[in-house]
């Protein structure tokens with residue numbers, strides 16, 4: 001039996017006042033370049049998931065998020081060829097600072113029912129369905 005590592009990645013649906021969600025395009029040179037993702041990233045060893053997400057949002061988008069503003073929402077558990085992705089998606093409607101593009105190729109604020117126009121990693125498909133149902 002081949003075993004692959006399970007990788008814990010935390011991500012967020014940032015929701016604006018119009019109910020649009022921020023998605024970000026992975027840059028050239030990274031795995032899955034060109035696909036649109038929810039902002040976030042890998043949890044480092046010893047790091048709490050919420051702390052990892054707050055760190056990633058600051059690094060990637062230049063915003064500050066309070067832990068109390070991160071609501072656990074849904075998660076995806078998906079087998080890629082070389083790793084198994086376990087990714088909780090939090091929901092956040094409050095942050096401080098202006099969202100800036102720092103690490104991604106592009107950013108877009110999109111209504112959940114328009115996300116199908118933006119190719120996303122296969123692990124994200126169930127998350128989009130949940131957003132369409134619940135937002």
Ligand SMILES: Nc1nc2c([nH]c(=O)n2[C@H]2C[C@H](O)[C@@H](COP(=O)(O)OP(=O)(O)OP(=O)(O)O)O2)c(=O)[nH]1
Nearest residue numbers: 009011030031037038039040041042085121123124
């Ligand atoms: N942030 C995020 N990652 C996602 C989503 N869907 C999905 O399959 N992933 C995958 C892509 C990557 O393999 C992994 C996220 O890791 P990352 O963005 O921190 O790492 P990376 O590929 O830049 O690699 P590294 O340089 O940090 O090692 O999770 C998503 O919606 N958001």
